[in-house]
Amino acid sequence: MKAPPFRHMAVAAVLALALLVPVLAPAYRSQLALLWVMIVFALTWDLLGGQMGYNSFGNVLFFGVGMYACVIIQRDAGLGYFTGLFLGSGAGALLAAALAALLGSGILGLRGHYFAIGTLGLGIAAGELASGWQFVGGGGGMVPPLFPGEVGGRETFFYYLSFALAAVTLPFLRWLYASRFGLVLNAIRDDEDKAEAMGLRTTRYKTTAWCISAFFLGLTGGAVGNLLGFVDPREVAFAGSTFGVWMVLMAILGGKGTLWGPVIGAAVFHLTKELFWTYLLGWQRVALGLLIVVIVVFFPVGILGWARERWPERFGHRIDEAEAGP
């Protein structure tokens, strides 16, 4: 399938705009850095929730584990700031993926609502554990080391780091979904019993998918801990009621099970949320709650899902010849 040239141009324009943000809109660097993080959240959630049909409410666990692992390494390993940050994020990502493999072998045996409920406890349990463990600062959390550069350099650095995370995750998932692995995930979503009856090793693929999701979330965790400048067990690292729920909402809003849906959903959601915080201060959480209700009621299949139902031919679902078979 050849992409139309205007699509290449649109991607190039967005890329150029994204790279120029620190020059064009320096005041919004931190906000927009968080936008890229939200996009990674929605994309990694959709890998299981949308493509594989396993709604996880515990993905924030991997984010928090990555964040803690990174900051601990930065604190204890005695490396320079950037070496510590990069090695720490990498270690956090690997730890998160290993944890997903371990948990997956148990929890991924649950299906449907049972899986969702089973994962719901993960983030909460991790938050409680972290806030009772003095080695990681207990309830007070941890503070990553100070950014060494000049004033303002920190925001620009983390803006580009967050952008890089999203810019790596999206093409990686695009490649993954085009492979047979992506088809197997879809097959599991549509009918897992059938996939097993056809001989597919579903448990192995489910666990691998969760590991991939956890890896990118762990990587993001390290960056976000440093971007925000503090690691709180319940409010930042294992923030199930904010980040954990937003991941799900953004993917649903944009369209579960599509590549671009989570990106669109994250952008719309983050922008709306920031506007609420700016213009409806005091009522921002009420407005956000209403927005969530509106999303679920009016966009049950998301923005892209709605578009696909409306114009299926645009998405390649067409009958090839005038006459149809039996």
Next chain:
Amino acid sequence: MTFILQLERVRKAFGGLIANKDVTLRVPAGKIFGLIGPNGSGKTTLFNSIVGHHPIDGGSIRFDGREISRLRVPEIARLGLLRTFQQTRIYGGMTCLQNMVISVPTSELGWRSMFSRSPPEDLRRAEDLLDFVGLGPKRHLRAGDLSFGQQKLLELAMALMSRPKMLLLDEPTAGINPTLINGLLDRLRRVNQQLAITLLVIEHNMGVIMNLAEYVYCLAHGELLAEGNPEQVQKDPKVLDAYLGAR
């Protein structure tokens, strides 16, 4: 004669209900055999037992010379014994072509090939098989948007895609337009002869089973009631009783 599938005294109970009671049944390689019986006689339970959907309570099941009664569904499928479902099961959110290319034998899905796209020869074979069942023009439609009968044909094509040695077909003609049944039977015979796939077919439509199978087993109340060539079984007074009630 070599038997590809051999069941010896297979027993399966759900609590107090004995769904299969010491069923002994043999299917020789390369043949089309039938399995009939009134509703609730344990045919689908027997299929589920064979493919490892649930553990059996007693007896033995051998496929291709190997005991499979302790293996699980995907393991048995990888040995080349596949079933289709009475309530057709396809991947509804994927296109017909995607349904097909992901149904290749799992031995071809190693880690490396898993993370690459489907090779062109798979696509070609998928399209050939879709043409074979008459779904060629619909290959880019979502499988969930097909009619029930079309989904049944797709499910058959998916099973063929994975190059099985033997297929267990659970009511392949149910829900298919009567005018298309003959075409389907013709395809099943070609599957059997040209691709050398052994078939064991559950069927309620007597005309179909008499036409298709060369040997028929009849179950009633979980027990094997009669067996023989279709004419014999059809005339067997026990079979008539089981279907129509005792006279």
